[in-house]
Amino acid sequence: MKILTAAEMSATDRRSSEEFGIPLTDLMEHAGAAVAAFCLRQYPSATKITALCGKGNNGGDGFVAARLLGQTGRNVTVLLLGQISKLKGEAASAFAHLRTETAVHILEMDDEPALADALKHTDLLIDAVVGTGFRPPLRGLAAAAQNILAQSNVPIVAIDLPSGWDADSTEQTSAEAFRADAVVTFTAPKLAHVFGHLTQRTFGPVVVAEIGSPTQAVQSTSHLTWAGTSKAIAEQPRNANSNKGNFGHVLLIGGSYGKAGAPSMSSLAALRAGAGLVTAAVPESILNTVALTTPELMMAPLLESDGAVALANLENGNLDKLLKGIKVLAVGPGLSTDGEAPEFVRRLVAQTTLPIVIDADALNAFAGHTDLLRGNGRAMVLTPHPGEMARLLGKTVKEVEADRLNLARAFSTKHHLTLVLKGWRTLIAHPDGTVAINTTGNPAMAKGGSGDILTGIVAAMLAQFPNDVARAVETAVYLHGLAADFAAHAMDEHTVLATDTLAHLTNAFRYRIKDADGLTWLTGIHS
Ligand SMILES: NC(=O)C1=CN([C@@H]2O[C@H](COP(=O)(O)OP(=O)(O)OC[C@H]3O[C@@H](n4cnc5c(N)ncnc54)[C@H](O)[C@@H]3O)[C@@H](O)[C@H]2O)[C@@H](O)CC1
Numbered sequence: 001m002k003i004l005t006a007a008e009m010s011a012t013d014r015r016s017s018e019e020f021g022i023p024l025t026d027l028m029e030h031a032g033a034a035v036a037a038f039c040l041r042q043y044p045s046a047t048k049i050t051a052l053c054g055k056g057n058n059g060g061d062g063f064v065a066a067r068l069l070g071q072t073g074r075n076v077t078v079l080l081l082g083q084i085s086k087l088k089g090e091a092a093s094a095f096a097h098l099r100t101e102t103a104v105h106i107l108e109m110d111d112e113p114a115l116a117d118a119l120k121h122t123d124l125l126i127d128a129v130v131g132t133g134f135r136p137p138l139r140g141l142a143a144a145a146q147n148i149l150a151q152s153n154v155p156i157v158a159i160d161l162p163s164g165w166d167a168d169s170t171e172q173t174s175a176e177a178f179r180a181d182a183v184v185t186f187t188a189p190k191l192a193h194v195f196g197h198l199t200q201r202t203f204g205p206v207v208v209a210e211i212g213s214p215t216q217a218v219q220s221t222s223h224l225t226w227a228g229t230s231k232a233i234a235e236q237p238r239n240a241n242s243n244k245g246n247f248g249h250v251l252l253i254g255g256s257y258g259k260a261g262a263p264s265m266s267s268l269a270a271l272r273a274g275a276g277l278v279t280a281a282v283p284e285s286i287l288n289t290v291a292l293t294t295p296e297l298m299m300a301p302l303l304e305s306d307g308a309v310a311l312a313n314l315e316n317g318n319l320d321k322l323l324k325g326i327k328v329l330a331v332g333p334g335l336s337t338d339g340e341a342p343e344f345v346r347r348l349v350a351q352t353t354l355p356i357v358i359d360a361d362a363l364n365a366f367a368g369h370t371d372l373l374r375g376n377g378r379a380m381v382l383t384p385h386p387g388e389m390a391r392l393l394g395k396t397v398k399e400v401e402a403d404r405l406n407l408a409r410a411f412s413t414k415h416h417l418t419l420v421l422k423g424w425r426t427l428i429a430h431p432d433g434t435v436a437i438n439t440t441g442n443p444a445m446a447k448g449g450s451g452d453i454l455t456g457i458v459a460a461m462l463a464q465f466p467n468d469v470a471r472a473v474e475t476a477v478y479l480h481g482l483a484a485d486f487a488a489h490a491m492d493e494h495t496v497l498a499t500d501t502l503a504h505l506t507n508a509f510r511y512r513i514k515d516a517d518g519l520t521w522l523t524g525i526h527s
């Protein structure tokens with residue numbers, strides 16, 4: 001799914017109407033209907049519903065939703081910010097239609113105290129003040145409405161955006177200025193829907209409704225997409241006559257004395273995510289420790305120096321033997337930067353042409369040597385967190401955080417590789433310059449081991465879908481975050497361990513990105 005700017009969304013609406021003959025009133029009707037259906041499903045016991053509507057088309061969506069909710073017997077009030085006589089176009093038509101629904105109370109609002117008073121007694125608020133069509137900052141009664149909403153403790157469903165939030169903003173949050181418990185947007189996410197933390201709670205839903213915009217009308221120049229769409233590849237059933245050879249053999253190279261857990265977690269994750277076979281090659285001093293964690297794992301001992309992988313493994317033919325039949329190589333978890341390990345990694349990456357996932361200390365081995373990183377047609381996936389990215393680029397973490405999208409895109413195109421820049425809204429930058437953004441995941445993942453698990457899942461996806469690298473990596477990132485979301489729901493975001501996410505990977509695989517009403521959930525989990 002493409003991600004649009006506000007201008008691209010309005011161009012989409014225009015094209016839908018002018019080139020494809022879809023009346024704007026139809027789009028508005030579908031938008032309002034999606035909001036009404038969402039409210040009924042998520043807030044079934046809300047009997048008193050208030051829609052706060054502006055005079056533009058966002059307000060128009062609110063009129064449609066209010067009319068349809070009124071038809072279900074709910075006690076619905078529409079508070080219009082401004083005068084009825086000022087309504088124009090589709091919003092005016094939607095309002096005329098609303099007036100035929102006699103069960104809905106309509107009040108014109110022209111001052112703040114009246115508004116505050118009118119918003120007091122309701123079970124659910126619909127925020128339809130402004131959407132994509134306003135230019136910040138919000139002024140007048142709309143700004144007052146935003147403040148009142150921010151302080152209200154009634155559940156709020158925002159139409160398109162929490163009113164006043166700039167659709168083109170890539171900022172995470174504007175703190176207390178906005179409040180929404182759920183957001184229903186249309187056709188495609190805008191930048192704010194994927195970059196921003198739009199809802200009050202971590203798992204507040206941000207959903208996309210299809211309202212009839214033809215696919216060809218949806219055009220974007222940002223080359224930015226949503227990672228969740230790729231997950232369809234993980235939903236294909238396995239052939240009945242499959243064998244383990246069909247799903248690839250992953251070789252995980254990592255670990256060092258004192259760091260046996262990281263390669264254990266990566267290998268386990270690769271198995272759990274569907275790889276046919278997984279071998280962990282680790283320094284011999286930790287081999288038994290890693291082996292005991294997972295009986296399904298195959299083990300290979302590596303010669304070591306200073307407790308870390310030694311260069312000798314590349315010279316004695318040991319590794320050549322190990323690489324036979326391997327589909328994907330994953331290197332880095334627990335490797336350490338001691339002894340010969342960094343040089344080992346640099347030479348390994350230069351000597352093999354296998355698809356490879358480079359993580360953790362294997363990334364650190366390339367700090368100051370990024371000229372050696374080159375995908376050149378083979379799948380090469382780097383999974384840095386902002387600290388590792390900063391080391392690779394010779395920048396500070398703050399500089400990386402301030403320009404994630406551009407830095408990720410520039411690095412992946414320059415080095416012809418796939419870059420997974422982890423953190424709030426992990427980015428997956430592809431060598432062709434396209435970037436996918438992921439919206440699953442939560443603060444429970446801010447704990448040791450998370451990255452090791454992701455490395456294993458990425459390797460497993462590459463092993464199963466070697467001809468579709470972009471979608472394989474996007475799927476891995478999406479599933480990992482979603483499994484963590486399920487884990488945080490079932491447990492608590494404080495108590496989840498990285499390995500607990502694996503217990504919920506089944507839920508993530510089985511989850512459908514569209515709910516029963518056809519809404520795509522960017523964040524939150526539908527039942
Ligand atoms: N264009 C279309 O065909 C569709 C549009 N849709 C809805 O329409 C919305 C966009 O509609 P519009 O382009 O009419 O814009 P909005 O309704 O988002 O905003 C326009 C309104 O905001 C006021 N406004 C603008 N800047 C302001 C400021 N700084 N402070 C206070 N008030 C300000 C304007 O006076 C006007 O009343 C979307 O968010 C979506 O909800 C949907 O109905 C789907 C179809």
Ligand SMILES: [K+]
Nearest residue numbers: 127130159163
């Ligand atoms: K709104």
